[in-house]
Amino acid sequence: MLRVAVLVSGGGTNLQAIIDAVEDKTITNTQIACVISNNKNAYALERAKNHGIMEKCISPKDYETRAAFEDALLNELLEQKIDLVVLAGFLVVIPPKMIEAFRNRIINVHPSLIPAFCGTGFYGLKVHEGALQRGVKLTGATVHFVNEETDGGPIILQKAVAVEEDDTPETLQRRVMEQAEWKLLPQAIDLIANEKITVVGNKVSISK
Amino acid sequence: MLRVAVLVSGGGTNLQAIIDAVEDKTITNTQIACVISNNKNAYALERAKNHGIMEKCISPKDYETRAAFEDALLNELLEQKIDLVVLAGFLVVIPPKMIEAFRNRIINVHPSLIPAFCGTGFYGLKVHEGALQRGVKLTGATVHFVNEETDGGPIILQKAVAVEEDDTPETLQRRVMEQAEWKLLPQAIDLIANEKITVVGNKVSISK
Numbered sequence: 001m002l003r004v005a006v007l008v009s010g011g012g013t014n015l016q017a018i019i020d021a022v023e024d025k026t027i028t029n030t031q032i033a034c035v036i037s038n039n040k041n042a043y044a045l046e047r048a049k050n051h052g053i054m055e056k057c058i059s060p061k062d063y064e065t066r067a068a069f070e071d072a073l074l075n076e077l078l079e080q081k082i083d084l085v086v087l088a089g090f091l092v093v094i095p096p097k098m099i100e101a102f103r104n105r106i107i108n109v110h111p112s113l114i115p116a117f118c119g120t121g122f123y124g125l126k127v128h129e130g131a132l133q134r135g136v137k138l139t140g141a142t143v144h145f146v147n148e149e150t151d152g153g154p155i156i157l158q159k160a161v162a163v164e165e166d167d168t169p170e171t172l173q174r175r176v177m178e179q180a181e182w183k184l185l186p187q188a189i190d191l192i193a194n195e196k197i198t199v200v201g202n203k204v205s206i207s208k
Numbered sequence: 209m210l211r212v213a214v215l216v217s218g219g220g221t222n223l224q225a226i227i228d229a230v231e232d233k234t235i236t237n238t239q240i241a242c243v244i245s246n247n248k249n250a251y252a253l254e255r256a257k258n259h260g261i262m263e264k265c266i267s268p269k270d271y272e273t274r275a276a277f278e279d280a281l282l283n284e285l286l287e288q289k290i291d292l293v294v295l296a297g298f299l300v301v302i303p304p305k306m307i308e309a310f311r312n313r314i315i316n317v318h319p320s321l322i323p324a325f326c327g328t329g330f331y332g333l334k335v336h337e338g339a340l341q342r343g344v345k346l347t348g349a350t351v352h353f354v355n356e357e358t359d360g361g362p363i364i365l366q367k368a369v370a371v372e373e374d375d376t377p378e379t380l381q382r383r384v385m386e387q388a389e390w391k392l393l394p395q396a397i398d399l400i401a402n403e404k405i406t407v408v409g410n411k412v413s414i415s416k
Contacts, residue, residue: 113346203343
């Protein structure tokens, strides 16, 4: 069983997609070991409780230094013997020490087709604002491993989503979530849990 | 009837896709008025002849200065009363004077999902080499109007194409042509011929 930690900051709709996929067995060989939020008011923590999943708030506010917070987060993952860390709307920069300790074992979902509309400055609604400003007809989402470069890690899965004539950043954000993010993230976890994924350099191979 | 000039430099597979679409009425209200090549040996010229389409070589080699070549090209388009210029593998930088004279009446197909793998340096196989190096799982093609910025004009249509495990730049290039370029280019011409397209700023609206 792959022991997964899901890191969240907000509502946790991506978390819910993962919980649902584990419960309906779209994801196999996987246990959501814990949900960790940097924000004690995140509704994602309620979602975890509702499904009997261990949840914990680890907030920078409760530590004297950033380093102490980062150590607490990393230690929690190590103590829980986590195999895979899933960033599901976690608004904290991942410390280099954690990337090092969990090389190719941290995944993130980004709401665009990387390398479009990614990197520093492209987060949340800004990604969709960028896509609408450029007038693209296709956008989408990307699940990738996290490395030292923002949105620069090996790409696991991508899915395209059509931009509609009357889209606002908000409607586009919602459609990308529904049509891409909520599908790709469970799919990527299942592939990792079932050892279908090999990373060579910056490339991901998926076996059948 | 929309009078179209197709500008080519090589084999002309995109030209063939357009000819076929006009003949089978996938494209309506359109006449291919002429095919112009900068290279007298381009097989695209043979394709035009085979279908009774006027063809002409306008080569920089036949003019004393670049400006004289550019004027000859522009004059040909004006004399032929061309409504739409289609770049179908035309390896010549479009002169600013021609962009100005044919504002939002020149279209190009680029073999990626713009803004990924586009701009200076990304042409031909280099586009696909870039996609494979980054390890993307989706690429595709984009049809756009030509403005002063390389691959920076208003986007008309985009279509995604999956990257396969064993792709080389060559196999990927071929699949992007077959699955995207040869479909998008005729579709864009048909939309323009049937007045379904409005350009506002850098954005294209498509009416039903």
